Amino acid sequence: MILSISSPFSLLSFILFFASPLIAAPEPATIYDHLHRHGLPIGLLPKNITRFSIDSSTGRFQVFLDQPCNAKFENEVHYDFNVSGRLAYGQIAELAGISSQELFLWFPVKGIRVDLHTSGVIHFDVGVVDKQFSLSLFESPPDCTAADPVDQSVALDGVSLGLDGAFS
Template identity: 85%
Template sequence: MTLFLFSPFFFFFFIFFASPLIAAPDPSTIYDHLHLHGLPIGLLPKNITKFSIDSSTGRFHVFLDQPCNAKFENEVHYDFNVSGRLSYGQIAELAGISSQELFLWFPVKGIRVDLSSSGVIHFDVGVVDKQFSLSLFESPPDCTAADPVDQSFAFNAASLDTDRPFSTKEAQNLQLEDSELRATS
């Protein structure tokens, strides 16, 4: 009987049949969760250590030390908190990420990868579906502290509703912000 326990047959039996029964470790980083959901890890900036995720719903929250900007083809702004709902190949209900287009900032509402073989990732910015190369998001980007002037402008531009006229108060605020921006330039 002792001979059977140490035979090559037992060794191969254990490797091929018992090893799948050993549980894989839980993902330890938000980047692991992105990867497991078929998304590139470079969607979020480097050095994120604090996050929460509900594995039953896919809801996640990422906490950054400070708002910051990263450069891909466009400038991307990350708020203190980024949240959304992960499912395979997409992030829905996204909040806390904005993308710059020309001189305006737009909130990114969702991200999806239809086929990883296509090499394309889609950003839903509400008014348009932006396509980028997946290769831009292979690794987490460096993220530089956001300039407070740019940050205040980003939040106001992202919240503009261009289908309605501005109120007098909104127009005054935009004029004031414009004059403040010109004064600091």
């Protein structure tokens, strides 16, 4: 087959048409873009992120907040100054810097994974139990209120027992 291209415009159109699949998509600009690209909801991290870093080859990431803060979903969630983990499709492993409150106990969240999107369920691995939440709770980054600078809890082997006002 012989292809005849009569004008420079036609040649450019021909090259762009066949080369377009080879052009890489732009690198995600925000941590929320990275979450989305990995099949995770963007509401897993709060709005007040000041900067982030990610190693695209390993999925290791760090996000930095201007202050520790709390957000309310079904449960209260605490974010430290620094949150880190390893992104893979549909999950965050080796997570550090996020805790979830259950009754009056705080548990460090060690990982997060999304079931098939059709199930609408997201799982938080808090070590002693796997908490399930509706995926719809995490559709957008939550507002995060400054955490009390004086931590009035007692840590028990990675579990924090809140004693705020317990002895009045």
